[in-house]
Amino acid sequence: MAKHINVALLGNPNTGKTSVFNRLTGLNQKVGNYPGITVEKKQGTAKFGRASTVHILDLPGTYSLNASSLDENVVIELLLNKKDKDFPDVAVVVADVENLKRNLLLFTQIKDLGIPTILSINMADRMKSKAISLDVEQMEKRLNTKIALISSRKNLGFDYLKKLIENYNQLPTKPCLNASNIAPEYFDRLRKAFPNQDLYKLWLVITQDVNFGKLDRNELQGIATFQTESASNLKRMQQRETIVRYQYINEILKETLTIDTANAKDLRSRLDRVLTHKVWGYVIFFSILLLIFQAIFDWSEYPMDFIDRSFAALGEWTKTNLPPGQFTNLISEGIIPGIGGIVIFIPQIAFLFLFISILEESGYMSRVVFLMDKLMRKFGLSGKSVVPLVAGTACAIPAIMATRNIENWKERLITILVTPFTTCSARLPVYLIIIALVIPDIRILGIFSLQALTLMFMYILGFGAAIFSAWVLDKILRIKTKSFFMVEMPNYKLPLPKNVLITMVEKTKAFVIGAGKIILAISIILWVLASYGPGDFNKAESIVAEEYASQNLTPEELDHHVDSFKLEHSYIGKIGHAIEPAVRPLGYDWKIGIALVTSFAAREVFVGTLATIYSVGSDDEQTIKSRMAAEVNPILGGPLFNFASGISLLLFYAFAMQCMSTLAIVKRETNTWKWPMWQLVVMTAIAYVLSLAAYQFLK
Amino acid sequence: MATIASLKKGQRGIIKEFSLEHVPLKLLEMGCLPGNEVKLVQIAPFRDPLYLDINGSHLAIRLETARQIEIDLI
Numbered sequence A: 001m002a003k004h005i006n007v008a009l010l011g012n013p014n015t016g017k018t019s020v021f022n023r024l025t026g027l028n029q030k031v032g033n034y035p036g037i038t039v040e041k042k043q044g045t046a047k048f049g050r051a052s053t054v055h056i057l058d059l060p061g062t063y064s065l066n067a068s069s070l071d072e073n074v075v076i077e078l079l080l081n082k083k084d085k086d087f088p089d090v091a092v093v094v095a096d097v098e099n100l101k102r103n104l105l106l107f108t109q110i111k112d113l114g115i116p117t118i119l120s121i122n123m124a125d126r127m128k129s130k131a132i133s134l135d136v137e138q139m140e141k142r143l144n145t146k147i148a149l150i151s152s153r154k155n156l157g158f159d160y161l162k163k164l165i166e167n168y169n170q171l172p173t174k175p176c177l178n179a180s181n182i183a184p185e186y187f188d189r190l191r192k193a194f195p196n197q198d199l200y201k202l203w204l205v206i207t208q209d210v211n212f213g214k215l216d217r218n219e220l221q222g223i224a225t226f227q228t229e230s231a232s233n234l235k236r237m238q239q240r241e242t243i244v245r246y247q248y249i250n251e252i253l254k255e256t257l258t259i260d261t262a263n264a265k266d267l268r269s270r271l272d273r274v275l276t277h278k279v280w281g282y283v284i285f286f287s288i289l290l291l292i293f294q295a296i297f298d299w300s301e302y303p304m305d306f307i308d309r310s311f312a313a314l315g316e317w318t319k320t321n322l323p324p325g326q327f328t329n330l331i332s333e334g335i336i337p338g339i340g341g342i343v344i345f346i347p348q349i350a351f352l353f354l355f356i357s358i359l360e361e362s363g364y365m366s367r368v369v370f371l372m373d374k375l376m377r378k379f380g381l382s383g384k385s386v387v388p389l390v391a392g393t394a395c396a397i398p399a400i401m402a403t404r405n406i407e408n409w410k411e412r413l414i415t416i417l418v419t420p421f422t423t424c425s426a427r428l429p430v431y432l433i434i435i436a437l438v439i440p441d442i443r444i445l446g447i448f449s450l451q452a453l454t455l456m457f458m459y460i461l462g463f464g465a466a467i468f469s470a471w472v473l474d475k476i477l478r479i480k481t482k483s484f485f486m487v488e489m490p491n492y493k494l495p496l497p498k499n500v501l502i503t504m505v506e507k508t509k510a511f512v513i514g515a516g517k518i519i520l521a522i523s524i525i526l527w528v529l530a531s532y533g534p535g536d537f538n539k540a541e542s543i544v545a546e547e548y549a550s551q552n553l554t555p556e557e558l559d560h561h562v563d564s565f566k567l568e569h570s571y572i573g574k575i576g577h578a579i580e581p582a583v584r585p586l587g588y589d590w591k592i593g594i595a596l597v598t599s600f601a602a603r604e605v606f607v608g609t610l611a612t613i614y615s616v617g618s619d620d621e622q623t624i625k626s627r628m629a630a631e632v633n634p635i636l637g638g639p640l641f642n643f644a645s646g647i648s649l650l651l652f653y654a655f656a657m658q659c660m661s662t663l664a665i666v667k668r669e670t671n672t673w674k675w676p677m678w679q680l681v682v683m684t685a686i687a688y689v690l691s692l693a694a695y696q697f698l699k
Numbered sequence B: 001m002a003t004i005a006s007l008k009k010g011q012r013g014i015i016k017e018f019s020l021e022h023v024p025l026k027l028l029e030m031g032c033l034p035g036n037e038v039k040l041v042q043i044a045p046f047r048d049p050l051y052l053d054i055n056g057s058h059l060a061i062r063l064e065t066a067r068q069i070e071i072d073l074i
Helices: A015-025 A070-080 A097-111 A136-143 A158-166 A183-193 A200-213 A231-256 A267-275 A280-299 A301-319 A326-344 A346-362 A364-377 A383-391 A396-405 A409-420 A425-437 A450-476 A497-531 A535-547 A554-567 A571-586 A592-597 A605-615 A623-632 A643-655 A660-671 A674-698 B025-029
Strands: A002-011 A028-031 A039-048 A052-058 A090-096 A116-121 A132-136 A146-149 A256-261 A485-486 B012-015 B036-041 B050-054 B058-060 B072-073
Touching: A002 A070, A002 A097, A002 A158, A002 A231, A015 A028, A015 A039, A015 A052, A015 A090, A015 A116, A015 A158, A015 A497, A015 A571, A028 A146, A028 A383, A028 A497, A039 A158, A052 A158, A070 A200, A070 A396, A090 A097, A090 A231, A097 A116, A097 A132, A097 A136, A097 A231, A116 A158, A136 A146, A136 A231, A146 A158, A158 A623, A200 A280, A231 A256, A231 A485, A267 A280, A267 A364, A267 A623, A280 A346, A280 A364, A280 A450, A301 A326, A301 A346, A301 A623, A301 B036, A326 A497, A326 A571, A326 A605, A326 A623, A346 A364, A346 A383, A346 A425, A346 A497, A364 A383, A383 A396, A383 A409, A383 A450, A396 A409, A396 A660, A409 A660, A425 A450, A425 A623, A425 A643, A450 A485, A497 A571, A497 A592, A497 A605, A535 A554, A554 A571, A554 A674, A571 A592, A571 A674, A592 A605, A592 A643, A605 B025, A643 A674, A643 B072, A660 A674
Parallel strands: A002 A052, A002 A090, A090 A116, A116 A146
Antiparallel strands: A028 A039, A039 A052, A132 A256, A485 B058, B012 B036, B012 B072, B036 B050, B050 B058
16 A cells, blocks of 8 residues: 655754664755745655655754744744644654653653654664663653664664554554643643643743744634733743653653663763863864865866866867857857856865765764854854854855854854855855966975965965954944853764765755856856847958958968957947956956856856856867966956966955855845845955955055 | 852762753753753863763853852762
8 A cells, every 4th residue: 555654853963863864765855945944954755665655854953842943943833733744644753872861852742742753762783882771662651652773873773663654653642741730720721711722732832932932823813812921930831841851751761771881981081082172172173174175175186177178078079060050159158168167166065065064973063163162252253153164165055054053143143244254165166267377386395285275275364254254243233142052062973974975965966056057047148148249249250351451360360350359349248348447457357357247146157157258259179277378468468367366356256245145045044135235245345445455466 | 159160170060050041941951950960071272161961961051151050069
């Protein structure tokens, strides 16, 4: 019998929920956003046993059903809304065998909602080494549920978990404990006012607003007329609820769980002694960062060269083998170079995501938060700002979303505002190509490549700009918020290759496809604008022939002059010349000006734009790099990309806010256009002034 | 009056009372409840935040919060 089952995966952060998700779904997953908000939504499908299709939703990690962040709120909204298409038929609570006590708090809350709930205890393979023994049968009886002991590391227990999910309708749905005895009189009043509602659900709906603020939701009828308690009374009741739940859990664990602590060898404390050391901690952190940058620059050189040459050859091949015409030109001059301009950066972006995913999976990131908190606070940031700032080296969008767990609004806002300064992977294409053009390829002390050091410097510059502007913002922003900071220090784990690989593939794919769409569209528009023009454009052949009549040029040379004449008089040429006065003081010609303007959609468009502009009308099999190297400055002569204009461009890309998607996310996260507009104007102004100063000083 | 902030590295205490105004519910949910044991595992450079083991939960909180939670030293 084929059926469709909705499963929700729930659990505390760091219980290995994502590994369980990966084990159950493999590569059949989709990452999207919850409607209306930017919290990541991971879904996957799997086929279990007798052809049941199982739809699995990986919900954000939560400590309880008392929302205090957007992530937690998503979970509660889903569990309270039976009409949601993702509403689970069965909830799987993933718990870590070493943190059962705390994990069970969430479990008992979900159970009280009357949803069939399976307790899946992860990392069961560690029980022996940690001297933990568990009376599963007794625990199942006490918690009124089914328990699956699993290990995603050793791939154990998943067949049983799948079987439990398949037979979810046999699970008991009775609640574990009666929350109403924390304040019988209040709950009586509730029961009388809303006779048809589930009591615990009511309680969650009411208290959610106390902790998190009013939310859009279908209001319960009559809630306005109900005599409510003061917020502080409700808080006290929630405290009592937590205590009651813990008492209940302690009682059960006393009967079912024994831990022989004497036997537990503690790798955590030994590693922590080194990794959070006041000297070695920082040395290790910065060495890791250095290693990442060296890898990005050095190791990815070979696959990148290969991709670069392949695309140049492909463009050439289409041109000679497809029937000549405008459509062939569009493909070979517009689409292929445009796409090539983004595909080439796959190796580097993949490396970056690889490292970030390893740092997060291993539990090291939390130690960095711990190590950096006091330091970051001096700049108005939080230790938790380190994660967005490091993740920002991949992409500002997930980085800004990662600020959600910063509890203090002022620290969070500052982090959101300064994160776009960190060097995201979209800047890499621009940096790499310009560094390769203007910085000599030599090694210092025979080890460090000067080009790699320049790249490293660009990263430090971005980070420095972020820190400095945070410090300024801390001084000028007048926001009073209560500060609270808490970070869990998970046990160290060896990252699962499968998890790291899935993250790397998924994120790289999302990046390439997301940016690819914009680049493809812009490439086509640019090609059209560069291939057509008004007036003189259409008489290019005769005008050029007349002009060079006396010079006895070969047909090839003449063609070349016709092509550049056409480009200059095309629509894009007209636009470029119109904006040239604004970019000339920075050392750029009109072509770079066009690339700069299109880059405001997304930075990585820069290389694609130049690739398209330089490809139009040229039929040599050449890489974009060699074409850029051959460009001549129309006024001063000499190469267009020289040290002065190169540095100026690097600075412009380091500081300017050129990413529409980031602006959209900032708007969403701050709920106003004020902050994204502020970023756009201020960052671009800083970029312009610094580039101007650099070029004028260096030229 | 001893608080979590007065613990020395490796030292333990039993959590006493604290005001809900200053200690958020989140911390209670992590096991920071009256009667539970707390141990100071590590102190970050510049003496803040503190890395604690509260009732089996390993977490870091800032000094200002730690000062709000009274304990009995053991």
